[in-house]
Amino acid sequence: MSPSSIIITYSLLFLFLVSLCLFGFIVVRRVVLERRQAWFRKVYEQIEKDVLQAISLFDSDFSLEVARKHKAHHEVLIQVLLDFGDIIVGEGKDQLRIIFNHAVKNRCLKRLSPWRTAKRLQSVRLFIIFFDPAESPVLFRLLEDKPIIKLAVINALSRIPSPDTLEYIFRAFETDLGFTVHAYFNIMFGLGNRIEPLVRQSLTKALSTDKLGLLVELIGTIPLRNLHEEVVALAAHPDKEIRVRVARALGKLLIPETAGTLAALSRDEAWEVQAQAVKSLAKIKSREALDILTKALFSPFWYVRYNAGYGLAEMGEEGLERLKQMASQPDDRYARDMSVMVLNDLILPGEAT
Amino acid sequence: MSSVLHMIVHSVNIIILAYFFLINAFYLLFILLSLVGLFRHREYVRFVNFKEVFRFPLVKPISIIAPAYNEEKTIGESVRALLALEYPVFEVIVVNDGSTDRTLDILIESFALEKSKRVFRKVMDHKPVKGIYTSRVHPKLVVVDKVNGKKADALNAGLNISRYPLFCGIDSDSLLEKDGLLKMVRPFLEEPEKTVAAGGIIRLSNGCSIRGGQVEQVRLPRNVLARFQVIEYFRAFLGGRIGMSMLKSMLIVSGAFGLFRKDIALQCGGYRTGTVGEDMDLIVRMRRHLHNMRKPFEIRFVPDPICWTEAPETLKSLSRQRNRWHRGLIETLFYNRIMLFNPRYGVTGLFAMPFYFIFEMLGPFIEVVGYVVFAVCIGIGLINSWFAILFFLFAVVLGTLLSLLSMLLGEYSGRQYPRLQDILVLTMFSLVENIIYRQWLTLVRVAAFIDFYRGKKEWGTIQKKGFAPAG
Numbered sequence: 054m055s056p057s058s059i060i061i062t063y064s065l066l067f068l069f070l071v072s073l074c075l076f077g078f079i080v081v082r083r084v085v086l087e088r089r090q091a092w093f094r095k096v097y098e099q100i101e102k103d104v105l106q107a108i109s110l111f112d113s114d115f116s117l118e119v120a121r122k123h124k125a126h127h128e129v130l131i132q133v134l135l136d137f138g139d140i141i142v143g144e145g146k147d148q149l150r151i152i153f154n155h156a157v158k159n160r161c162l163k164r165l166s167p168w169r170t171a172k173r174l175q176s177v178r179l180f181i182i183f184f185d186p187a188e189s190p191v192l193f194r195l196l197e198d199k200p201i202i203k204l205a206v207i208n209a210l211s212r213i214p215s216p217d218t219l220e221y222i223f224r225a226f227e228t229d230l231g232f233t234v235h236a237y238f239n240i241m242f243g244l245g246n247r248i249e250p251l252v253r254q255s256l257t258k259a260l261s262t263d264k265l266g267l268l269v270e271l272i273g274t275i276p277l278r279n280l281h282e283e284v285v286a287l288a289a290h291p292d293k294e295i296r297v298r299v300a301r302a303l304g305k306l307l308i309p310e311t312a313g314t315l316a317a318l319s320r321d322e323a324w325e326v327q328a329q330a331v332k333s334l335a336k337i338k339s340r341e342a343l344d345i346l347t348k349a350l351f352s353p354f355w356y357v358r359y360n361a362g363y364g365l366a367e368m369g370e371e372g373l374e375r376l377k378q379m380a381s382q383p384d385d386r387y388a389r390d391m392s393v394m395v396l397n398d399l400i401l402p403g404e405a406t
Numbered sequence: 407m408s409s410v411l412h413m414i415v416h417s418v419n420i421i422i423l424a425y426f427f428l429i430n431a432f433y434l435l436f437i438l439l440s441l442v443g444l445f446r447h448r449e450y451v452r453f454v455n456f457k458e459v460f461r462f463p464l465v466k467p468i469s470i471i472a473p474a475y476n477e478e479k480t481i482g483e484s485v486r487a488l489l490a491l492e493y494p495v496f497e498v499i500v501v502n503d504g505s506t507d508r509t510l511d512i513l514i515e516s517f518a519l520e521k522s523k524r525v526f527r528k529v530m531d532h533k534p535v536k537g538i539y540t541s542r543v544h545p546k547l548v549v550v551d552k553v554n555g556k557k558a559d560a561l562n563a564g565l566n567i568s569r570y571p572l573f574c575g576i577d578s579d580s581l582l583e584k585d586g587l588l589k590m591v592r593p594f595l596e597e598p599e600k601t602v603a604a605g606g607i608i609r610l611s612n613g614c615s616i617r618g619g620q621v622e623q624v625r626l627p628r629n630v631l632a633r634f635q636v637i638e639y640f641r642a643f644l645g646g647r648i649g650m651s652m653l654k655s656m657l658i659v660s661g662a663f664g665l666f667r668k669d670i671a672l673q674c675g676g677y678r679t680g681t682v683g684e685d686m687d688l689i690v691r692m693r694r695h696l697h698n699m700r701k702p703f704e705i706r707f708v709p710d711p712i713c714w715t716e717a718p719e720t721l722k723s724l725s726r727q728r729n730r731w732h733r734g735l736i737e738t739l740f741y742n743r744i745m746l747f748n749p750r751y752g753v754t755g756l757f758a759m760p761f762y763f764i765f766e767m768l769g770p771f772i773e774v775v776g777y778v779v780f781a782v783c784i785g786i787g788l789i790n791s792w793f794a795i796l797f798f799l800f801a802v803v804l805g806t807l808l809s810l811l812s813m814l815l816g817e818y819s820g821r822q823y824p825r826l827q828d829i830l831v832l833t834m835f836s837l838v839e840n841i842i843y844r845q846w847l848t849l850v851r852v853a854a855f856i857d858f859y860r861g862k863k864e865w866g867t868i869q870k871k872g873f874a875p876a877g
Contacts, residue, residue: 057791064803068810072833075810079817079829236596263599355527390525397523398540 096129104133107152108145116148120155127157131175138182150183165191174205181209189217196225203229211240219244223251227258241271249277256283265290266298273302281308288314293323300326304333312339319345324354331357335364335372343368347375350388358387362395373399415783419793422776426800429765430808433641436649437811443648444818447709466594467495468587468665469568473560474500474578478507480716482516484578487619489544493587498547499564500578504533504554513549517541524548524567530676532563557661558677558684565676568668575685577662580715581611581619589711590665593704600704602692603666605659606711607643607819610636612719621714626828629719633835634843636717637809644709644815645808651707655758657693657738659705661685663713670696678741680863683734690742693754697745710820725850732770732854733862739763770851776801777845802840809836 054062100123107116123130134153141149161176180192195206207225210218222244226237241248252268260268269287272280284306288299300318303311315337318330331349334342346368349361365372373396380392470488474481481500488498502510513519519539526538533555541547552563561575572594576582586606593601612627627633650656659666661684671677674691677684689705696703718724739746739762746763748755780797783789813829813836816822823829 055791057795060795061798064799068803068806068837071807072810072837075813076830076833079814080826082817083826359527390523393523394525 093129093132096126097133099123100126100130100133104137104149104152107148108137108141111144111148113148113151116151117155120152123152124156127160131157131161131179135175135178135182138179146183153179153183162191165195173202177202177205178209181206181213184213193221196221207236207240211243219248219251223248223255226264227255227260238267238271241267242274245275246277248275249279252277253280253283256280262292262295266294269295269298269302273298273305276302276306278306278308281306281311285311285314288318293326296321296323296326297329300329300333304329304336307337309337309339312337312341316341316345319349324352324357327352328354328356328360331364332360335360335367338368343371343375346372347379350379350391351385358391362391365392366395366399412788415779415788416790418775418779419790419797422772422779423793423796423800425765425769425772426776426797426804429769430800430804432761432765433645433808434804434811437641437645437808437815438649439652440645440648440815441818443652444644444709444815448818451710465494465591466572466598467497467570468493468591469564469570469573469668470496470498470576470587471561471564471568471573472498472500472576472578473503473557473564474505474509475503475554475557475560476505476507476509477578478505478509478512480579481509482512483616483619484581485513485517485547487581488576489546490584490619491582491587492584493591495570496546496587497569498544499550499567500547501550501552501560501564503552503556503560510549510551514539517547517549518543519547519549522548526567528566529672530562530566532559532566532679535563538567555679556682558679558681561684562676562679565668565671571668572665573668573671574663574665575661576664576713577715580608580662580713581616581621582663583712583714584620586663586711586713587665590708592708593706594665594667597704600702601667601706602670602696602703603659603664603689604706604708605647605656605664606708606713608639608660608662608713608715610639610717611714612717614714624823625825626823626831627717627719631721631724632717632719633831634839635724636832637812637836637839639717640816641808641812644819645812647707648709650758651705653757654704654753655761656705656707657689657754657758657762658686659689659707660713662715663711666692681734681737681741682730682863683738686734687738687741690738690745690754690759694742694745694751697751697754712820721846725853728847728850729854729857732767732851733858735762736767736855736858739767770848770855773801773845773848774852777848805840805844806837809839812836 100119103119103122107119130152134149134157138146138149138153157179161179164172164176165180177192177195180188192206192210196203198206203225207222210222222240226241229237241252248271252272255268256265265287269284271277272284281303284299284302287295290296290299296318300315303315312334315330315334318326319334321327321330327349331346334345343365346361346364349357350365352358352361362376365376376392376396379388380396382389470491472484472488477484485498485500500513502513519541522538522540524538524540533553536551536553539549539551541549548567550563550567552560555563565573572591574587574590590604590606593604610627610632611621612629612632613625614621615623615625626636647656647658664685666688670692671688674688674695676688678687678691681687693703693705718727739759742759745751745755746759751759776797780789780794783793810833813832816832817829823832
């Protein structure tokens with residue numbers, strides 16, 4: 054046999070063996086995963102039964118016994134505690150805390166530092182669910198960790214209604230360089246009116262446009278009506294994005310005194326601001342809004358006309374009357390088409406019912 | 407004379423070997439990167455409940471744009487699947503691009519459509535719109551009937567009519583998994599300013615059973631060509647795209663399933679009409695535009711939202727499809743040639759574009775030359791045994807190894823083939839994929855190059871059977 058034939062034969066053999074190993078690996082992996090899942094389900098059911106009994110008996114000795122009994126199955130126990138910890142409150146939660154403290158707490162403390170992010174996230178969640186003020190330094194230290202851990206901590210901290218945690222969240226927000234608008238927005242939104250003083254305080258600081266925009270958006274979405282003056286003050290901000298957000302926030306706060314600011318924003322140099330201001334004015338439903346929206350139907354910008362059209366539709370009888378007038382006027386084809394479209398859209402849902 | 411011939415043959419041999427070694431080495435790198443990426447992603451999503459997106463007040467609404475041309479067999483099922491998607495706020499815009507079959511009639515009958523007087527902002531030019539229809543039973547559905555202008559033109563019409571800041575381009579003969587949008591939108595939530603586009607996985611629906619617009623049972627196709635394509639799709643999406651995305655070099659977000667920021671797409675002038683590779687072209691122009699503007703951006707590949715599509719099952723249809731894809735690639739590289747090897751465009755200009763230029767565009771030529779030289783050398787007795795062995799190792803053995811590894815990627819991704827017999831069959835097909843099938847595809851791509859040179863702009867019709875119902 055020539056060397057080339059030997060190499061080719063061995064190569065083909067190699068490929069055949071690789072494919073055999075690959076197939077074998079896939080089969081074994083599936084079997085192992087299925088067995089592991091079946092075992093996990095079985096143990097989970099056992100632990101779940103005991104935990105349910107513990108939270109209904111309110112007997113700390115029984116809870117201690119459960120902790121001792123299932124300490125060896127810590128992975129499953131952690132999952133059970135995570136599932137129940139989020140939904141159980143009151144005395145039942147105290148029993149869960151006993152199980153956590155005696156069975157898995159030390160393990161979770163150790164797992165706060167390994168390289169596997171998933172395990173760290175699990176541990177962080179458990180520490181937050183069974184929050185003990187004495188352990189807060191451990192959690193706050195994690196605010197210096199990588200973004201995903203940091204966000205998990207902030208997210209979890211937001212469930213603990215203490216002034217300390219709120220301050221930590223805002224401090225993290227103000228200093229965060231790897232800034233994630235979406236994450237902070239959701240966390241802060243969940244905190245509701247409690248954050249009003251902290252938002253007011255943050256607005257006075259030198260924040261980046263993104264962060265400032267987030268706070269304005271937040272004021273509108275929660276809504277934090279007492280902060281409307283701070284929002285109005287930002288209507289002259291040089292950044293267009295901030296002015297858009299101011300217009301949007303005012304449309305959500307629905308304070309009649311801010312109609313003047315919105316009227317001014319509807320004449321802004323940027324069409325994006327005009328479009329948002331027109332939309333918000335329609336929500337406030339002030340008398341002067343009717344004229345502004347009717348005029349906006351003649352705007353050279355499609356989005357302004359679009360928002361003005363649907364805005365008039367939102368304003369009830371008078372708005373509809375204006376739309377009908379605009380739909381029959383011969384001077385401006387664009388204003389007419391937009392009015393016809395809005396009127397047409399209003400009829401359709403009526404027919405559907 | 408003989409020594410000159412020897413020198414030429416030797417030089418050609420070295421180029422061919424280098425090509426095969428490099429392309430397979432790159433794909434091996436992509437597959438290894440993809441394995442890392444898939445592991446990381448799986449670990450991450452274990453702690454993410456995608457349905458939480460419903461609670462997020464800042465989540466951006468999405469316009470789904472589905473161009474349709476002669477899709478009477480699948481359009482009803484596809485639109486029903488789109489309307490049943492799980493996402494807080496979205497609209498479905500089906501653009502009937504001058505179909506000559508009953509596509510529009512089926513839509514009108516199935517969804518109680520009525521002609522609407524809806525007006526839209528014509529940012530981009532497209533062929534005239536004959537009518538806009540809205541549904542009395544599905545407020546999210548809008549159907550645009552327009553004069554035929556090909557896919558890019560239809561997408562532009564859809565873009566003009568769409569209302570939301572994100573849009574998802576999808577083929578109307580594809581099926582999107584119910585939570586596809588929830589998963590796909592994740593990069594836009596994590597980095598709303600930087601993320602401009604995201605792509606998901608395309609899987610083949612041939613052989614699978616479908617119920618209510620959703621794939622119920624994942625099965626391997628019975629057709630031989632479709633089976634080869636399963637391996638190709640694994641390698642391309644789970645290997646190539648995840649790997650390229652990790653190297654920040656993704657140039658293609660499939661036209662069958664991609665999510666884009668509308669403002670950036672509009673700034674780039676929307677889809678380029680008159681090209682058959684509008685999906686790749688849009689991504690390359692987005693990159694070009696954002697590099698020119700010096701804005702940081704991300705184009706991400708998300709490895710778990712799955713879109714199911716039907717693969718062609720005849721040689722004729724498959725060759726038409728691949729011919730079109732390759733012409734699209736050549737056109738995109740040609741129109742954006744200024745970016746090639748240009749450091750101004752960062753990794754796009756110095757790695758992604760050259761990679762596609764050398765290995766994807768010129769690759770078929772080099773491969774064909776390789777096979778021809780190999781055959782000629784055998785014919786005239788000039789064969790160098792080391793060249794033959796290395797050629798075999800780099801072209802066939804390494805290529806087959808990659809196909810086998812892509813099977814592993816398929817196993818680690820979601821919704822794998824549950825039956826072991828399917829895995830066994832796929833393994834066997836991976837072993838033979840690099841023989842005949844690959845060479846045939848190479849010839850198809852060379853033919854595409856000639857068609858491009860002749861100025862061919864046709865899409866070429868692809869025969870489809872429609873989705874197989876469950877039960």
